[in-house]
Amino acid sequence: MEGRGRGPFFAGNVFGASGFRTVFRDNFNQLQHAAVGLIIGYKYGKPGEWFARYREREPQDDLLYEVICPIGRWLYFNPERFREFAGRVAVAFSDGTCYAPFAR
Numbered sequence: 001m002e003g004r005g006r007g008p009f010f011a012g013n014v015f016g017a018s019g020f021r022t023v024f025r026d027n028f029n030q031l032q033h034a035a036v037g038l039i040i041g042y043k044y045g046k047p048g049e050w051f052a053r054y055r056e057r058e059p060q061d062d063l064l065y066e067v068i069c070p071i072g073r074w075l076y077f078n079p080e081r082f083r084e085f086a087g088r089v090a091v092a093f094s095d096g097t098c099y100a101p102f103a104r
Contacts (some may be wrong), residue, residue: 042072049070
């Protein structure tokens with residue numbers, strides 16, 4: 001991926017998966033995978049999800065894309081409902097330790 005891991009907005013790698021349900025956990029950057037999954041779903045829909053899952057080697061990441069890409073696509077078609085976004089994400093893969101007080 002061009003530009004990945006550098007640039008003025010790159011905050012560094014954070015490895016681990018605390019806050020994710022056990023089925024999504026591995027020793028790598030799950031937050032980055034979740035963010036990318038949202039973007040893939042938003043911009044490319046189901047074909048983008050299929051491609052990401054085809055390229056993924058970790059079963060936890062494959063499952064994460066399966067769950068998070070549709071939320072990105074939902075946001076694309078429902079931008080006026082963005083306040084529900086955090087709640088949808090928390091319900092999709094949080095282990096219950098993540099809290100979104102403003103989510104409905």
